[in-house]
Structure formats: C-alpha cells, structure tokens
Amino acid sequence: MTNANNIEHGDIGVRSTDLSDLVDANHILFNQAVVDAFGHVSMRDSIRRDRFWLSASKAPALVQRDDLISFDFNGNPESDGRPAYLERFIHAAIYRARPDVMAIVHSHSKTVIPFGISGVSLRPVCHMCGFIKMGTPVFEIREHAGTATDLLIRDLRLGTSFADCLGSHNLALMRGHGITVVGSDLRQAVFRAIYVEVNARLQIESLRLSSDVVYLTDEEADAADAAADKQINRAWDLWKQQSATRF
Numbered sequence: 250m251t252n253a254n255n256i257e258h259g260d261i262g263v264r265s266t267d268l269s270d271l272v273d274a275n276h277i278l279f280n281q282a283v284v285d286a287f288g289h290v291s292m293r294d295s296i297r298r299d300r301f302w303l304s305a306s307k308a309p310a311l312v313q314r315d316d317l318i319s320f321d322f323n324g325n326p327e328s329d330g331r332p333a334y335l336e337r338f339i340h341a342a343i344y345r346a347r348p349d350v351m352a353i354v355h356s357h358s359k360t361v362i363p364f365g366i367s368g369v370s371l372r373p374v375c376h377m378c379g380f381i382k383m384g385t386p387v388f389e390i391r392e393h394a395g396t397a398t399d400l401l402i403r404d405l406r407l408g409t410s411f412a413d414c415l416g417s418h419n420l421a422l423m424r425g426h427g428i429t430v431v432g433s434d435l436r437q438a439v440f441r442a443i444y445v446e447v448n449a450r451l452q453i454e455s456l457r458l459s460s461d462v463v464y465l466t467d468e469e470a471d472a473a474d475a476a477a478d479k480q481i482n483r484a485w486d487l488w489k490q491q492s493a494t495r496f
Contacts, residue, residue, distance in 0.1 A: 253394040267295060267435070268317055271302055273489050274439050275309035278354065280492040281443045284309045287428070288356040290442075291340040292435050295351070301344050305331040310496065315358065324405055335403055339429055342408030343415060350431040352438035357427035365422035371448070373465040374455060378448035379473030380419045380441050387422045389415040399424045420445060436485045437478065443488075444477075 271292045278284045291303040300319050304312045319327040324341040327331055340353050364371040365387050373381040390398055393410040400423070403406050411429070415421040418429040419441060430445060432438030455462045465473065 255428070267292060268314060270301065270435050271304075271317060272312055272314055273433055273492065274352075274354075275304065275312040276496045277330050277439055277485075277488040278442060279308075279310040280495060281446075281488060283354070283356045283358055283442050283446055285357075288348040288354075289334050289340075290354045290435075290439065291337075291352065293344055293351045296396065297349075300327065301340055303328075303337055303340060306334050315421040324408070336401055336424065338405050338408030339402045339411060342405060342412040343429070343431060346409070347415075347417075347431065349433060352432045352435040353429060354432075354438050354442035355427065355429045356442060357444075358442070358446045358449070360453065361422065361428045362425070362447050363453070364449060365424045365426070365428075369456070371422065371445075372452065373470050374448055374452050374462065375472075376465075376469075376473040377444050379465060379470035379475075379477060379478055381445060381448055382419070382470045382474075383467055384418075385420060385422060386414050386416065386418055387424055391425075400424075436481050439488075440477070440481045440484055443484075 271290065274290045278288065278290060286308040288309060289303060291301050294300040294302060299322060302317050302319055305318055307316055318329045318331065318333065320337060320341060321327065322341045322345040336355060339343045339355050343350055345352055361371065371381060371385040372383060373379055388411050390400055393407060402411055411421070415429065420428060422428050428445065430438055430442045431494045432441055452462065
C-alpha cells in the first residue's frame with residue numbers, strides 16, 4: 250500500500266514535511282469554518298508532478314498522515330483500496346489542465362454559495378482578497394449533465410468540464426454546490442479559501458447598505474494580491490497554532 254508512511258523510506262518523491270502541511274491544511278480549513286464534515290484539500294506531488302495527494306474519504310478535521318493517498322490525473326489511487334472522495338476528479342482534472350496549480354481546496358463555503366445562484370458576481374471588496382479579481386466564473390452542471398444530477402463532479406468528464414470553466418482563474422463557483430480555489434502552493438490555496446469566505450461575507454453586508462459598492466479595480470486587485478502573498482506565512486502560523494489546540 251502506498252501511503253504517507255512510505256515517504257520517509259523514499260518510495261515517493263514528495264517531501265515528508267509537505268504531507269505534514271497537507272494534514273495541517275485539513276485541520277486549519279475546518280477550524281476556520283471553511284469545511285465541515287465535507288470538502289477536501291489536495292497538493293500536487295512536488296517531484297512526481299503527474300501525481301497529487303489527497304486524503305481518503307474522511308472529514309477534514311479527522312485527517313492524519315496515514316490517510317493521505319497518491320492519485321494519478323485520472324483520479325485513480327496508487328495501489329490503495331481505501332474509499333476515496335467522490336469528487337477527486339475536480340482535483341485530477343485541474344492538475345492535468347493547469348501545470349501552475351500546486352494545491353486545490355474544494356469547499357461548500359456557506360457565504361460563497363449565494364453568489365453561484367443569485368446572478369450577483371463575486372468581486373473583490375478588500376485588499377486581502379485581490380486574488381478574486383473580476384468575473385469569477387460559475388459552473389452550471391446542467392449544461393454538461395442535464396437537470397437530474399446530484400450536482401457532484403463524479404467522473405473525469407465532468408471534472409474536465411469544470412476545469413475548462415475555471416480556465417486561468419484562481420477560483421470558480423459551482424451553482425448550488427460550493428467553490429473550488431487553486432494556488433501556486435498549499436498555503437496560498439488555504440489562504441485564498443479562507444479569505445474568499447471573508448470577501449463573500451463583506452460583499453453581502455456591503456450590498457445590504459448600498460447597491461453602489463466600490464470594488465477593487467483589476468490593477469488594485471493585482472497589487473493587493475502580490476502584497477498579501479508575502480504575508481501568507483504569518484497567517485498560516487497563526488491558523489496552525491489555533492488548530493493545534495483542537496487536534
């Protein structure tokens with residue numbers, strides 16, 4: 250069986266510390282109320298770039314090192330018979346389509362979901378959320394699988410359609426379902442998954458006050474995103490310490 254314990258014996262190229270971060274990412278996302286019993290976070294293998302790491306099908310708060318499984322870009326586990334997340338194809342298809350993506354968070358982030366069903370575009374409203382930029386895409390599964398699905402990405406065909414919708418964006422909404430966020434590394438993806446929920450909450454509150462909300466320009470969003478990227482470790486260290494008191 251290929252699992253996290255094999256790493257220290259050199260069977261797989263990814264660093265052991267990377268997998269520790271992936272466990273921490275699961276716990277942080279739960280502690281920050283981005284995921285609950287559902288949702289998942291993955292990481293591309295930093296050496297074998299045609300593989301990614303994702304937990305077996307467990308609630309994120311319960312994930313430990315031995316739960317991590319290596320998958321190929323068809324969503325197949327590498328010599329492992331444990332139950333896998335049904336929507337692992339989200340991760341497989343995005344990694345296949347986007348060589349720049351090193352980590353992915355899929356969640357049912359509560360404050361974000363209304364932007365996928367209301368016709369109101371999710372747009373950046375504060376300097377911590379420049380990564381949202383303009384024109385967040387919304388994946389409509391009815392266009393690819395009809396009107397009687399459970400809204401889940403259950404196979405590679407749907408995963409590929411979703412990756413096409415994501416395109417070069419940092420995130421994409423999924424109508425009636427949730428959101429998927431990508432990053433150039435694991436900590437950035439976690440940071441974005443947390444702050445997109447913050448932005449959604451602020452945007453909704455702002456729209457209650459006025460329909461004339463002032464959003465970040467593309468240029469402001471780019472500058473703010475670059476500045477925030479330099480501070481991610483500060484946030485990660487805090488979130489890790491906070492989650493460590495619970496797990």
